[in-house]
Amino acid sequence: MTTLDARALNRATLARQHLLERADLGVLDAVAHLGGLQAQEPQEPFVGLWSRLRAFAPATLDGLLTDRHVTRMHLMRRTVHLVTAADALAWRDRHQAMLTQRMLGVYRRDLADVDLDELAEAVAELLADGGPRTAGEVGRALAQRWPGVAPRTLGDAALTVLPVVQVPPRGLWRQAGGAEFTPLADWLGGPRPSSGTGLVRRYLAAYGPAATADLRAWSGLAGLPQEVDAVRDELVSFRDARGRELLDLPDAPRPDPDTPVPVRFLPAFDNAVLGYDDRSRIIDDAHRGLSVAGTRFVLLDGRVAATWTVSAGVVTVEPLRRFSRQDRSAVAKEGRALATFLADGGKGRVRVASSRT
Known part of the structure; x- marks a missing residue:
């Protein structure tokens, strides 16, 4: 059985998450592909989609929310997720x-x-x-x-x-205020049949190759081995460096481990990091605790290398390791683009702090 090292898994994750290159996808299709975006911080999904889509406009997501094509609800791991209406109806009872x-x-x-x-x-x-x-x-x-x-x-x-959903204006661009809830059935209609095996395939499409422990960590659900076994014959298997069995869809992208990776800025609680039990494919164990603390990350060569914040229109990057001059330049360039997005097209400013030794 082929062994995939952390770098190979990293490139596969970035490709599935549309972080290797921005995708020409509609917002609704992107939310569906990702199996939702974690969204207890209401503005964070906008950054997550901006980092993944070639032409993302916040007004598009606003329209999908107000027109009830996507919605906000407690779902995976009992955290608030932004999911499509179809997934909300199919997955909530599960x-x-x-x-x-x-x-x-x-x-x-x-x-x-x-x-x-x-x-x-x-x-x-x-x-x-x-x-x-x-x-x-x-x-x-x-x-x-x-x-x-x-x-x-x-x-x-x-x-x-x-079963309830959070209704707008919660989750709209630049909107603040407390969450208000209404029944899922009133907002979107009655539940739809859900297949656990469908959930397995959907997870692997966006996060694979992955172990069953990773699927459980992402979903929060127990009792999944039976659902995995139901589709095992349709999947391919690998091993990771720890010897765990990794499952995947046969035709899903698994890029060359040496594929170049652009700088990417991730929002707080992004599932590209949180969607695994073993997160070593994207973040060092020394920094794992930051992933559940609401920290926003910068990916350099596909791995968490810095944190970022924004205040008064300035994006500030704090490296977690030493940056070369080339690293600083690449991070600053993407940071300025992010700052411009967050300023609604105004002049973006970025500050890259001194590297840590």
Whole structure:
């Protein structure tokens, strides 16, 4: 069985994620291909799409959100994801048990006397009367029925046991404000049949080659081996440097490991980093903790090499290792392009801090 080293896996990941070269894809097709974009920070998907698409305009994503072709909801790993309407309807029921268990991992004792089916019925009635509500409003209203439970706990639990979406203006370009929720069925219609084997293929198309542990880490779902086995005969197998079996679609791109890679700026919580159990294909173990801290990354030669922030129109890059003069020039060039995008076409400015030794 062929062994793929970290560099080969890196190039495959970048190709699947449209980070090796920007794609001529529509925004809806890109969101579908990626299996959604992690979006608990509402503005971050705009950077993720800008880094992946050749001609991305924030107004296009805004239109898809307001026209209900894409939506925001808790899904993979019980984090907020921006997904297509089709995936929201097909995948939400498949994730229900995981969402509930992760919620109970936080609130099990607090909810000991709360029947979750009754809670789901109560929040459905509440949201049917008066339109979208914030989690705080939901919790305070339900506290009248369950006065012994903190409103915050009730709100979080209720919006987990009932499938809901976050409605605009949350998630629109340059918009701020709290999340308001409405039932998924009211916003997009009823659920659609979902195939676990379809989820396996979709994951591999955007993240493969990958181990079953990587698929589980991305989705948060348990019990996937049976679904993997159902399509195993359609897949090809490799090994990584640790000896793990990696599965992949036969015709998916696996570029030459020496393929040149442009500088790319990733938003916070980007799934190109978080979508794996073993993230060593893209980030050093020494920096792994940054990936769950909301840190924005710069990829140099396809790997996390710096972090970035933006303030007062200036993109500031902080290297995590030593940069050559050529590295600094390439990072500065892409950083200026990003700053211009974030400034809505205004003059972009970038500052690359001194390299670390």
